Amino acid sequence: APAYAKTSVVTAARMLDVESGRMLERPVVVVTDGRITSVTTGGATAPAAPADAERIDLGDVTILPGLIDMHVHLTSNPKYGGYTGLRFTDTFWVAQGAGNAARTLRAGFTTVRNVGSDGYADVGLKQAIEEGWIEGPRIVPSAHALGATGGHCDETYLPPSFDRKSPAMGDSPEELRKRVREQRKYGAEVIKVCATGGVFSRNTAPGVQQLREEELRAVAEEAEFWRLPTAAHAHGADGIKAAIRAGIDTIEHVSFIDAEGIALAKQRGTYLGFDVYNTDYTLAEGEKNGVLPENIEKERQVGTQQRENFRAAARAGARMIYSTDAGIYPHGDNARQFAVMVRFGLQPMDAIRSATINAARAMAREGDVGSIAVGRYGDMVAVAGDPTRDVAVLERPVAVIKGGERVR
Ligand code: ARG
Structure with missing residues (x-):
């Protein structure tokens, strides 16, 4: 990777896969220079991140695509x-x-x-x-x-x-x-x-x-x-x-x-x-x-x-x-x-x-946004609880990440 690569590693208790509608456990999402380079769940080993990677540990929340x-x-x-x-x-x-x-x-x-x-x-x-x-x-x-x-x-x-x-x-x-x-x-x-x-x-x-x-x-x-x-x-x-x-x-x-x-x-x-x-x-x-x-x-x-x-x-x-x-x-x-x-x-x-x-x-942007998947921008929102049971939790995001940077 070039010397200027910036990596963040986002971890949370759960991730909502919007394609399948399934709730996945313990996601690890790696974002390099703004785009997602790896998504692993359920305790599978994530690729080793560089030593200077930023760790964004969100705790007991559900992440979903921005x-x-x-x-x-x-x-x-x-x-x-x-x-x-x-x-x-x-x-x-x-x-x-x-x-x-x-x-x-x-x-x-x-x-x-x-x-x-x-x-x-x-x-x-x-x-x-x-x-x-x-x-x-x-x-x-x-x-x-x-x-x-x-x-x-x-x-x-x-x-x-x-x-x-x-x-x-x-x-x-x-x-x-x-x-x-x-x-x-x-x-x-x-x-x-x-x-x-x-x-x-x-x-x-x-x-x-x-x-x-x-x-x-x-x-x-x-x-x-x-x-x-x-x-x-x-x-x-x-x-x-x-x-x-x-x-x-x-x-x-x-x-x-x-x-x-x-x-x-x-x-x-x-x-x-x-x-x-x-x-x-x-x-x-x-x-x-x-x-x-x-x-x-x-x-x-x-x-x-x-x-x-x-x-x-x-x-x-x-x-x-x-x-x-x-x-x-x-x-x-x-x-x-x-x-x-x-x-x-x-x-x-x-x-x-x-x-x-x-x-x-x-809008033909599925290569960029709309899901947490390799190649997409590292855009995520985290909510407490399960938005598929109560969509109102989406009104109170506990974290917002854009391009791998935490903005909230
Ligand atoms: N920009 C729209 C318009 O002026 C807003 C309509 C808002 N009202 C509604 N019930 N959706 O026509």
Whole structure:
């Protein structure tokens, strides 16, 4: 090994194998220069570690792969709802985003997909984290979300004289192909597109489709051409089915999915990310935070149905990913969604898979993240007790390790 190799040896009482669902005894995980080089369990002899290896003995805990949240907005902050955020300058959002990144990592989420931010802020946060200036998870950035002019992902809060529009709007297949290339040029590693209206925009209806299937297909094809995964914001049943047929990899929110949509997702292998926690936060705190009454009203209409449809999708065995929309609720509370998923019918082990192996597969990163296995990054979270019996223990990680470094 080169002289600069840094090795850590992580030991614990138990390790959850997220592929098999089995609990393994006495894991020894060796991480060299950030990646896992050996995993042994049950007292098997681990390869001898160099004398200067760092020993991270976690004791009576269960380790599992570092968690993945497939849908966050690190630059958003729920405290500033409606128009209350307009008092801040543009760079305020990325500055406070640095704190949000640290909170997310310390909550056990070692990888996040940031699916929408202004000014390539998520690309900047990723670079600052990789350079070691700030603490945070691995970020898969989308940069700006694509969408229709006047749609959910455009600027919808200001009158025409302000002349504000998002730079990633497109109103034909050709325009949207160009938007894919522009986002990729400046750092997007996933393409996010808004297929329907949404809750937190003005003059949009969550149930109504906003891009035609041919436009969504142009986005999916162009992204695939450049080897990028895709994610669609879609609440309404028609927009959801159009996005699935168009070949989008993950459908997010999925609130009004119908039986046909569930069957289609299963048949096409499309992953579904239901953000079933944030309803609780918005209904409890939204008004205080300045969220407009019309948006709270939309949340009421969406939330209840979304949870019932999540139950139907879980029962049907749809492929699930863990998408929380953190930024709608405070960053760092990402793990609260596990308990809601279980309450609405998902098996605990499947909830854990949604935030580990399924998430990694849905964005073609299973060589890097999503399981504790040789070759993957040395990303782990440790909890007291057994998360397959009580997923709420994931809300209180006792240790977080990223690339073999203990960060909590
Ligand atoms: N960003 C999403 C939107 O504005 C959030 C939806 C939150 N509500 C929910 N029940 N999932 O549409």
